[in-house]
Amino acid sequence: xxxxxxxxxxxxxxxxxxxxxxxxxxxxxxxxxxxxxxxxxxxxxxxxxxxxxxxxxxxxxxxxxxxxxxxxxxxxxxxxxxxxxxxxxxxxxxxxxxxxxxxxxxxxxxxxxxxxxxxxxxxxxxxxxxxxxxxxxxxxxxxxxxxxxxxxxxxxxxxxxxxxxxxxxxxxxxxxxxxxxxx
Amino acid sequence: xxxxxxxxxxxxxxxxxxxxxxxxxxxxxxxxxxxxxxxxxxxxxxxxxxxxxxxxxxxxxxxxxxxxxxxxxxxxxxxxxxxxxxxxxxxxxxxxxxxxxxxxxxxxxxxxxxxxxxxxxxxxxxxxxxxxxxxxxxxxxxxxxxxxxxxxxxxxxxxxxxxxxxxxxxxxxxxxxxxxxxxxxxxxxxxxxxxxxxxxxxxxxxxxxxxxxxxxxxxxxxxxxxxxxxxxxxxxxxxxxxxxxxxxxxxxxxxxxxxxxxxxxxxxxxxxxxxxxxxxxxxxxxxxxxxxxxxxxxxxxxxxxxxxxxxxxxxxxxxxxxxxxxxxxxxxxxxxxxxxxxxxxxxxxxxxxxxxxxxxxxxxxxxxxxxxxxxxxxxxxxxxxxxxxxxxxxx
Numbered sequence: 001x002x003x004x005x006x007x008x009x010x011x012x013x014x015x016x017x018x019x020x021x022x023x024x025x026x027x028x029x030x031x032x033x034x035x036x037x038x039x040x041x042x043x044x045x046x047x048x049x050x051x052x053x054x055x056x057x058x059x060x061x062x063x064x065x066x067x068x069x070x071x072x073x074x075x076x077x078x079x080x081x082x083x084x085x086x087x088x089x090x091x092x093x094x095x096x097x098x099x100x101x102x103x104x105x106x107x108x109x110x111x112x113x114x115x116x117x118x119x120x121x122x123x124x125x126x127x128x129x130x131x132x133x134x135x136x137x138x139x140x141x142x143x144x145x146x147x148x149x150x151x152x153x154x155x156x157x158x159x160x161x162x163x164x165x166x167x168x169x170x171x172x173x174x175x176x177x178x179x180x181x182x183x
Numbered sequence: 184x185x186x187x188x189x190x191x192x193x194x195x196x197x198x199x200x201x202x203x204x205x206x207x208x209x210x211x212x213x214x215x216x217x218x219x220x221x222x223x224x225x226x227x228x229x230x231x232x233x234x235x236x237x238x239x240x241x242x243x244x245x246x247x248x249x250x251x252x253x254x255x256x257x258x259x260x261x262x263x264x265x266x267x268x269x270x271x272x273x274x275x276x277x278x279x280x281x282x283x284x285x286x287x288x289x290x291x292x293x294x295x296x297x298x299x300x301x302x303x304x305x306x307x308x309x310x311x312x313x314x315x316x317x318x319x320x321x322x323x324x325x326x327x328x329x330x331x332x333x334x335x336x337x338x339x340x341x342x343x344x345x346x347x348x349x350x351x352x353x354x355x356x357x358x359x360x361x362x363x364x365x366x367x368x369x370x371x372x373x374x375x376x377x378x379x380x381x382x383x384x385x386x387x388x389x390x391x392x393x394x395x396x397x398x399x400x401x402x403x404x405x406x407x408x409x410x411x412x413x414x415x416x417x418x419x420x421x422x423x424x425x426x427x428x429x430x431x432x433x434x435x436x437x438x439x440x441x442x443x444x445x446x447x448x449x450x451x452x453x454x455x456x457x458x459x460x461x462x463x464x465x466x467x468x469x470x471x472x473x474x475x476x477x478x479x480x481x482x483x484x485x486x487x488x489x490x491x492x493x494x495x496x497x498x499x500x501x502x503x504x505x506x507x508x509x510x511x512x513x514x515x516x517x518x519x520x521x522x523x524x525x526x527x528x529x530x531x532x533x534x535x536x537x538x539x540x541x542x543x544x545x546x547x548x549x550x551x552x553x554x555x556x557x558x559x560x561x562x563x564x565x566x567x568x569x570x571x572x573x574x575x576x577x578x
Contacts, residue, residue, distance in 0.1 A: 021360050028190045028362060037359040063457035065355055067542040158190075 002032075002059040004146060005068045009087050010077035010133075013047040018159065019075070019133035020053035023140065025155035026147040027057040035062050050081045057146060071095065073144065075136055077119075079105060088112065098139055098179075100132050115143050117179040119171075126171040127164075134168040138175030142182055149176055186367045193356035196324040196363045197263070197289050197349075198223035200331035202233045203371040204287075207258035210238035210249035214268040215301050216353040217291040221263055243268040247275035247286075254284035255392050257383035259335065262286065265353060266293035266307045273311060279346050280315025281407070282392045283382055285338030286346040287331065288316075292453065292504075293353040294539045302540020303353040304504040305452060309481070309513045315407060317347040317414060318481045320452040324363050327351045329431055332375055336421045339378050343414045345407070352454040352504075354540070366429055374428050411483050418480060436485035438477040439492065441467060445474030447498040447555035449534075450518055452478050455502060455543050462548040473552045478514065486521040493525035497559035500551050502570075504537040511535075511567050530558035536570030547571050 006023065010016035017038045024034035039052040054068045070090040074097040076082070082105075091097060093111045100119040107114055117139040119132035126135075137152050153169045160168060191199070197220045201209070209228070211221040227233035236253075240246045243264050250260040264272055269290055279286050294304045308318060319334065321327040327349065334347040351357055384392060396403065419435035426432030441463050442448055451459050456477045466473050476492055478485070493499065499522065503512025510516065515533035522531065534551055536543045547570050558564060 024360055025190045033362065034190070035359055035361050038354065062361070063460045064545070065454045065458045066544045069542075069544070 004057045004073065005071045006055045006073040006075070007068055007071040008053045008075045008077065009081055009085060010051055011081065012049045012051050014077050015131055015133040016051050016053040016077060019137060020055040022134070022152065022155045022159060023137055023147060024055040024057065025158060026151040029151045029154045030148065033058045033060060033062050050085050074098070075140065076100065077132060077136065096143060098136065098143060100136055115139065115179055115181050117175050119175060122171050122174045122178065126174060127167045135171040135175035138172035139179035141172070142176045142179050149173060186365055188362055188364050190360055191324065191363055192219060192358055192360050193324040193327050193351050194219035194358065195223055196328040197331055197351070198227065199365060200328045201261050202227045203368055204332055204335050204375060205233070205259070206235055206261040208236045208238065208250065208253035208260045209262065210240050210246045210253070210260070211262050212240055212243050212246045212264070212268065214265045216293060216357040217263045217265045217289065219357070220289060243272040244275060247272045247279060250286050251275065251279050251282065251284060254279070254286055255282070255384050257378070257380050259378040260286050263289040263291070265291040266295055269307045269311065270295060273314070276311055276314035276316055283344040284346060285335070285344055287334045287338055288346065288348050289331070290348050290350045291353045291357045292350050300539045301353070303355050304538045304540070306505045308348060308350050309505045312482055312513065315345065317345055317483065318350060319347065319479055320350045320481070321356065322454060322456045322477065324356060324359070324361050325431070326433060327356060328363055329425065329429070332371060333421050333425055335375055337414065337418055340417045343410055343417050344382060345411060345414065350453065355454040370428060374425065414483050415485070433479060436480045436483070437488050438479065440475040440477065442474035442476065442492065444472055445496055446472045446559045447500065447552055448474040448476050448492065448496050449500040449502055449548070449551060449555070450476045450478055450514065451502050452481070452504065452514060455504070455537065458543065458545060459548050462545050462552065466549065466552060471552065471556065481514065481517065484517055484521070489518055489521035490524045493522040493529055494527050496529050498530040498532070498555040500532045500534055500555045502534045502536060502551070506535050506538065531566070532558060532564065533567045534570050535567060541571055543570060
């Protein structure tokens, strides 16, 4: 049975919850079972504060409602939160961690696979604003194959109207091409 | 609108169900984590896809009062609340149930202050168990959708005529996105015909509601109690009919999962049920005889079903997301009083967990089952245990 658990780190206002929803929505569009949910720990989410969002993707119905404490995948929208938050916490051995970053970041663990994509720059080029969640989904699609670019585009078009959706889809495609470290 | 599978949150699922149930009047005041539901419903009224009066009231007390007023002239009504909002509304709840108005209310389960917090437990709704409302608890967004529709059928049944509170765990269900299968509007209309009642104020046949009485006071509430007992059969009947029409059935008052030869079972309410199912599946694979009793309705209480279970198992754990401070879990007290009627006496352990949104993990649940299996073998332990807290606190 396939069950992939994913955690997203960001700051309030960066669209982490929307990102979890779009990833899970894309998996759903491809016929998989999925859940997306916000941080179920504090409830004090606000603009600028560190936030987390989660998703589960499976090939069979998902009954689990426990918190995700040992994810297979971690996405870091804003590496500056690493001063406050242990983004590697619980990440499974050989798990994937994807950073929004122009350059590589030194990590305290060697048993995980790290990837870097300049998602903020891609977002400014395509959307005109540093809202990097959709670019990161493009990179995720390339690294893991968990969701296809087409399904992601479909989930984005469900969520956003016309031109905004198309700009975000472009961000997805660019990040898909530009993510570093993928063979 | 054709039937389709969509990817939405629990809050949105409730709003979609309300749209299909076609209430005449919605009165609501927003409160986290119910807010998305009432926002979506107001969108539907605005875009014309739901032809209802939407009353933006200034408080929860007014929300229920307005619903009572609308129900008093025979309207199908909906409201939604959570936590402090439900407590603020509390004074009006027995007015609605005593007047026998079949109001349907969604409650997004959230803890109550102090400490102030937004996350889920059942202390809000369970504090209102004696208000004369039926209470049902949902496991996922689909069940929440389905139970809004079932709730109207049950509440408006002439044998019952009592209001229903449909409970969803805050955030864990209200804010989780997942697949929900929406039926055709025509199928819903066939399942849930328009509400017609004699129990209303009418210029042609003047009568009063919410009246004052001393002479018939006892008999009045006895009638309410006897009709609530009849609701047990109506709940089962409506669930069966729903199953035939929509292909989904929930077991009526409660659901037993893998209980056939179980030595130990855990009673649950709400979203933690799914996690318990997962643990049971894996423990069964290793030969452990464990099962689940998913409590769906707490009022009316499924007493005969609980007696039957108690006579077949050796140990019962009740997982309460609440605590009646000064005693024990509220569900545990309720279950225990039915277990006393059983011909055998299973070991009973109360697990208090998930207060203020504290995680209840698969590991926590497996530990409960292992302890219950030891209790089934005669080991004596504590009556009340606290889940997922430091060992120094587990009094």
